Amino acid sequence: MDDSLNDWFCREILVHEGALMRYLLRCWFRREEIHDLRQDIYVRVYEAAAKARPAMPKSFMFTTARHLMIDRLRRGRVVSIEAMGDLDALNVLVDDLSPERRLSARQELKQLSAAIDRLPDRCREVVWLRRVEDLPQKEVALRMGISEKTVEKQVAKGARLIADYFHAGMAAPCVPTAQPLDAEQEN
Amino acid sequence: MAGSEQIEQTAAAWLARRDSGSWSSHDQARLEAWLDVATAHRIAFIRLDAAWQHSDRLKILRAGRSAAAVPPRGTRSAIRFRAAGDPRQRTATAAAPATTRTVRHALATRRRAQWWRYPAAMIAAVLIVALTLGWQRYGAVKQTSFQTALGALQQVSLADGSSAILSSDSRIVVTLSRRERHVDLQRGEAFFMVAKHAGRPFVVSANGRRVTAVGTRFAVRRDQTDLRVVVTEGVVRLEPGDHDGRERQPTTLLPAGSVALASDAGVVVHADSVQQAKAYLEWRNGFVSFHDTPLAAAVAEFNRYNVQKIAIADAAAGKLRIGGNFRWSNSRAFVRLLEQGFPIRAERRGDTIFLHHR
Numbered sequence: 001m002d003d004s005l006n007d008w009f010c011r012e013i014l015v016h017e018g019a020l021m022r023y024l025l026r027c028w029f030r031r032e033e034i035h036d037l038r039q040d041i042y043v044r045v046y047e048a049a050a051k052a053r054p055a056m057p058k059s060f061m062f063t064t065a066r067h068l069m070i071d072r073l074r075r076g077r078v079v080s081i082e083a084m085g086d087l088d089a090l091n092v093l094v095d096d097l098s099p100e101r102r103l104s105a106r107q108e109l110k111q112l113s114a115a116i117d118r119l120p121d122r123c124r125e126v127v128w129l130r131r132v133e134d135l136p137q138k139e140v141a142l143r144m145g146i147s148e149k150t151v152e153k154q155v156a157k158g159a160r161l162i163a164d165y166f167h168a169g170m171a172a173p174c175v176p177t178a179q180p181l182d183a184e185q186e187n
Numbered sequence: 188m189a190g191s192e193q194i195e196q197t198a199a200a201w202l203a204r205r206d207s208g209s210w211s212s213h214d215q216a217r218l219e220a221w222l223d224v225a226t227a228h229r230i231a232f233i234r235l236d237a238a239w240q241h242s243d244r245l246k247i248l249r250a251g252r253s254a255a256a257v258p259p260r261g262t263r264s265a266i267r268f269r270a271a272g273d274p275r276q277r278t279a280t281a282a283a284p285a286t287t288r289t290v291r292h293a294l295a296t297r298r299r300a301q302w303w304r305y306p307a308a309m310i311a312a313v314l315i316v317a318l319t320l321g322w323q324r325y326g327a328v329k330q331t332s333f334q335t336a337l338g339a340l341q342q343v344s345l346a347d348g349s350s351a352i353l354s355s356d357s358r359i360v361v362t363l364s365r366r367e368r369h370v371d372l373q374r375g376e377a378f379f380m381v382a383k384h385a386g387r388p389f390v391v392s393a394n395g396r397r398v399t400a401v402g403t404r405f406a407v408r409r410d411q412t413d414l415r416v417v418v419t420e421g422v423v424r425l426e427p428g429d430h431d432g433r434e435r436q437p438t439t440l441l442p443a444g445s446v447a448l449a450s451d452a453g454v455v456v457h458a459d460s461v462q463q464a465k466a467y468l469e470w471r472n473g474f475v476s477f478h479d480t481p482l483a484a485a486v487a488e489f490n491r492y493n494v495q496k497i498a499i500a501d502a503a504a505g506k507l508r509i510g511g512n513f514r515w516s517n518s519r520a521f522v523r524l525l526e527q528g529f530p531i532r533a534e535r536r537g538d539t540i541f542l543h544h545r
Contacts, residue, residue, distance in 0.1 A: 006233050009230070009233055010233065010237040014233075014234060014237060025472045025473065026472065026473040026514070029474070029512055031472075035190075035191045035192055035195075036190060036191045038191070039191035039194070039227055039230070039231070042230040042234070043225075043226045043227050043230055046226055046229070046230050047226055108241065108244065109244055109245070109247065112241065112242055112244060112245055113245065113248060114344075115242075116242070116245065117260045117348065124257070124260075125257045127242075128257045129257065130206070131242045131243065131245045131246070132245045132246060132248050134246055136208045137206060137207045137208055138207075138208060148207070151207075152200075152203045152204060152206075152207050153203070155202075155203035155206055155207075156196075156199035156200050156202065156203035157199070159199050159202050159203065159235045159238070159239045160195060160196075160199045160235060162238050162239065162242055163234055163235045163237075163238035163239070166238040166241060166242075167234065167237075167238060
């Protein structure tokens with residue numbers, strides 16, 4: 001793996017996941033497609049950055065998002081009056097584009113512990129023992145009296161949920177700060 | 188190619204396997220082969236791995252804790268994030284610090300004054316501690332209020348672990364005590380995600396009615412004298428307030444999927460599916476949705492979110508029925524669609540758009 005590219009991706013792209021998700025939720029009415037859409041955006045940004053890192057990663061990501069949405073609409077996968085109304089809106093406002101949301105160590109810890117608190121009971125117990133108490137999975141299984149396979153499954157589940165909470169920054173208030181998109185793109 | 192959810196699931200399985208402790212170079216090679224298949228695999232793994240690696244920092248929470256028991260939710264946050272400079276954090280944990288600070292202050296005073304020489308000082312200090320503890324146990328801990336401007340949404344975290352999303356132009360006052368968590372909805376609408384605390388009910392009051400829950404998700408909205416409650420998870424109890432002069436109405440239990448409208452005339456409950464109930468809460472995602480809704484009602488809905496108001500100029504226009512999903516922030520697009528698809532003519536006068544029947 002190209003570690004410097006991966007680091008760049010975490011540092012410059014994933015930190016904006018919360019803003020990106022709010023943007024997608026606002027513009028894309030088909031909720032069930034958003035996970036897919038996010039993946040496509042990340043893939044396109046990652047592949048472009050492998051060739052040359054964009055100078056303005058955040059704007060680049062949002063521009064990519066917009067292009068992908070327009071592509072999808074044009075390909076005719078979505079034909080509805082709502083979507084057309086929203087395509088129009090894509091050009092109007094992008095919320096949450098403005099302040100950089102880099103977390104201080106303290107905020108990050110707070111966000112992580114909020115994330116862990118939101119896990120379902122058993123999952124939370126597994127993740128707590130594994131990550132906070134730092135016990136190996138084998139011992140977590142012994143202590144909870146469940147199989148190692150189950151612990152592994154709960155770790156997988158926990159990792160996904162924590163990633164969602166952590167990257168999306170659910171704790172951050174979403175105060176809309178409207179800003180024209182055109183000023184942000186093609187820099 | 189597999190769907191993105193599927194890919195994320197596989198990536199998580201790899202991560203958990205690697206975390207399990209029995210990880211050979213053969214496993215590593217297989218993981219790398221999987222990552223090489225598609226960029227989508229790689230980014231899914233990087234994304235999960237980044238958060239998981241970060242969660243390593245949680246070890247710090249173990250400090251000062253003897254047994255390796257898993258503590259109940261939310262216990263740490265009150266202790267560890269106290270003196271935060273960030274106002275956001277302060278609102279989240281506002282309830283706890285005031286009292287602890289008083290106790291600490293009292294103890295410091297005792298040490299400095301060589302307390303054994305001053306029985307009065309000692310008694311006073313003990314009294315302060317006792318009163319503080321008593322107050323903490325029985326009284327109201329802290330009142331916090333939140334409000335949003337027209338056209339704004341805000342998600343707020345409450346000190347008990349619950350959270351709320353305030354709709355446009357809304358205001359709540361939160362009072363947390365040991366016996367009850369109380370929210371006064373003074374204006375607008377809010378959606379609540381309630382943390383479970385048996386024996387400490389979560390009560391929202393508005394328009395003389397009380398909506399009680401113990402760990403569930405629901406929204407309450409006020410319209411002049413009416414109240415609307417939408418439940419998407421768990422059960423809530425809707426009861427009339429005890430102080431009002433109107434005819435005593437019975438208490439109603441609302442299961443998930445209920446949409447209850449309470450007015451002076453009584454309470455009407457639609458028991459829909461949760462999915463249908465959620466349609467009433469699309470505002471959280473920036474949408475309003477209508478199904479065979481009279482235009483007058485749809486316009487009133489838009490006006491909850493926008494400074495620029497829409498008015499119905501004649502009754503015939505108000506009676507047209509419309510459907511669809513619209514972004515509430517874009518009332519212009521809404522009006523334009525009306526002009527294109529309905530016998531409606533819009534006229535702009537100052538801050539208001541008047542809709543006439545053509």
